[in-house]
Amino acid sequence: MSKKLKLLSLLLFPLSILINTISSRYPYFIEKYYSISINKFIVAILSNISGIFPFSLYELTIYLIVISIVSFIIYTIYIIISNPNKLKVFIKNSLLNILSIISIAYFLFIILWGLNYNRIPLETTLIESYNLKYNKSISSIDKTKESLANLYEFLIENANEARKLVKSSDGVMKANTDYKGIINRAYLGYESILDFLPNLSGNYSNAKYVMSSKLMCYTGITGIYFPFTGEANVNIAIPDIYIPSTTLHEMAHQRGYASEDEANFIAYLASINHPDIDFKYSGYILALNHTANALYSVDYDTYVTLSKNISEDVLDDLKNNRDFWDKYEGKIDDISNEINNNYLKANGVSEGVKSYGKMVDLLLTYYSLYPYKN
Structure with missing residues (x-):
C-alpha cells in the first residue's frame, strides 16, 4: 500500500466513530436493516467460509500478531545497532503502518458486526x-x-x-x-x-x-x-x-x-x-x-x-x-x-x-x- 493510501486509510477511524455515533440514535433502524438483515447475511458468509478450516482462524491471527510484534521488536533493535541513522524514518513509517492497520481493522469491525451494539435492547x-x-x-x-x-x-x-x-x-x-x-x-x-x-x-x-x-x-x-x-x-x-x-x-x-x-x-x-x-x-x-x-x-x-x-x-x-x-x-x-x-x-x-x-x-x-x- 502506498503512503498516500495509508494516509487516506487513517480517515476510516473517525468515519467509523461517526457511523457508530449516528447509528446509536436509531436502534430500530439498526435492528431492522442491519442486525436482522445485512449483518446476518455478512456473518453467514464469513462463518461458512471460515468453517471450511478445521482450526480457528482467530487463533491463527493471534499467533501472527504475536509473531509480528516480536519480529518488529527484533528488527527495531537490529536498526538501532546496525544503522541508527535510519531509526527515525523506520519508526515514522512503522507508526504510519500501525495506525493504518488499526484504522482499517476498526472500520471493518464496525461494518461487519460492531453496529449490533446499537440495536434495540x-x-x-x-x-x-x-x-x-x-x-x-x-x-x-x-x-x-x-x-x-x-x-x-x-x-x-x-x-x-x-x-x-x-x-x-x-x-x-x-x-x-x-x-x-x-x-x-x-x-x-x-x-x-x-x-x-x-x-x-x-x-x-x-x-x-x-x-x-x-x-x-x-x-x-x-x-x-x-x-x-x-x-x-x-x-x-x-x-x-x-x-x-x-x-x-x-x-x-x-x-x-x-x-x-x-x-x-x-x-x-x-x-x-x-x-x-x-x-x-x-x-x-x-x-x-x-x-x-x-x-x-x-x-x-x-x-x-x-x-x-x-x-x-x-x-x-x-x-x-x-x-x-x-x-x-x-x-x-x-x-x-x-x-x-x-x-x-x-x-x-x-x-x-x-x-x-x-x-x-x-x-x-x-x-x-x-x-x-x-
Missing part, C-alpha cells in the same frame, strides 16, 4: 413481542427483591434436579460427550427457541475450539467471538459444567447479539431448552451464579437462607470450578479484564464489565412475562 424486544402476541400494553417490568429471591429459588431447584441426571467423574459433573460433541450438538439449543426468538435463525458454521485453551485460561477468557471471520471460539480447557453454555453464549454473539448480558440470557434459554441434560444443567448453573451474585448484594439474609437448599453435588461442581480458576489468577487476568472493560465502554456499554449483571434483569423480565415452569 433485548428486554425491549421481549416486552414488545409479548405485547404483540397477547395484545397487551406492558411498558416495563418491576424487578423487586421478592422476584429476585423467587428466581434464585427456582434456579436452585432446577439445578439440583438436573444435577441428578448428568454424568459424573470423581464427584464432578461430566458432559455427555467430549468438547467436539458439545460443539456439534450446540445448534439444537437454538433450534428449540426459534419460535420464541426467530431472529436467531440463520445458516452459521459451528463454533471452533481454541487449541491453546490452557494458555487462554490465564486471561480469564472462556470464549470469544471474532467478527472478522464470523467464528465463535470456545476455551475447551474449562470445566465441563461451563463448556455448553459458553458455546451457546459465543454463538449468540455470532447471531448478532453483541452485549454480554444478552448473550448470556440467550445462552441460558438455548441451554435449558436443549434436549440434552448436560446443556440444561450448564444453563441453570450459568443463571444461578449471576442471580446469586445479584441477591447477595441486595438481600444477604435471603441469599444465605436459600443457598442452604443447593445440593451437595451442585456445590461440589461450583467448588471445582472455583478451584480451577484459582490456578490461573494473576496479572494477565487483571490486564485482560481491564482490556475487556475498556472495549465494552468504547462500544457504548457504559458500565463496562459490570453490565454482565444485567442478565438477571432479563431473567426477571422473561419470567414475569412467562411464569415459571419446571
